[in-house]
Amino acid sequence: MATAKELEFAATFQRRWRNYAGARALSFITILVGIGLRGADFAAPAWTYRSLFVVGFLGLFLSRRFAQYKCPRCDTTPVNNGEGFLPSPVKCVVCNLAFRQ
Numbered sequence: 001m002a003t004a005k006e007l008e009f010a011a012t013f014q015r016r017w018r019n020y021a022g023a024r025a026l027s028f029i030t031i032l033v034g035i036g037l038r039g040a041d042f043a044a045p046a047w048t049y050r051s052l053f054v055v056g057f058l059g060l061f062l063s064r065r066f067a068q069y070k071c072p073r074c075d076t077t078p079v080n081n082g083e084g085f086l087p088s089p090v091k092c093v094v095c096n097l098a099f100r101q
């Protein structure tokens with residue numbers, strides 16, 4: 001049985017995870033749009049897709065920090081114990097906090 005504090009930690013982590021996943025997905029879409037512009041038939045100016053690449057990759061690298069994507073209890077970044085591009089960790093590998101109730 002989870003305590004109220006653990007439920008609060010889990011809710012905090014879920015919020016952080018949503019922010020992290022959203023920022024990552026948005027960055028990825030930005031990069032895809034940049035790739036599309038680069039390969040488009042019409043001549044898109046180079047600065048358009050270059051700036052999209054810069055914004056997209058910055059977003060990918062900074063999303064973890066901006067979303068404070070780490071365990072709310074022990075402050076460690078969760079190891080990918082989920083699957084895929086946007087893994088959703090089940091519990092903290094350090095303090096064993098359940099991220100999902």
Ligand SMILES: [Zn+2]
Nearest residue numbers: 071074092095
């Ligand atoms: Zn932890």
